[in-house]
């Protein structure tokens with residue numbers, strides 16, 4: 535089989551870690567995710583957070599292609615174009631979100647943005663935190 539036929543396409547449900555699957559992270563318009571350096575570290579940190587918090591965490595946005603990023607009003611040089619995640623507790627509980635933020639900081643995510651209903655986490659190498 536030619537190599538290109540072994541590429542992951544469609545909406546894969548393969549597990550990356552115990553609680554996260556590739557399709558949690560794909561761009562909704564093209565079903566793509568880039569396996570960039572830092573992807574697996576990022577997801578393993580999310581997994582650590584999920585295990586320690588012990589409540590369901592929803593990924594509301596992962597990889598975005600340029601077209602989709604523009605459509606959702608993302609910054610032109612958004613980290614989502616490489617890889618980033620927006621996450622929230624499944625039930626939207628603000629106390630859980632606060633606890634996820636504190637854990638994201640202690641786990642060592644580079645970019646950590648705290649918004650009213652979600653957190654943005656990305657691959658930037660230096661620690662940068664903001665309140666959205």
Ligand SMILES: [Zn+2]
Nearest residue numbers: 561563564599
């Ligand atoms: Zn897309």
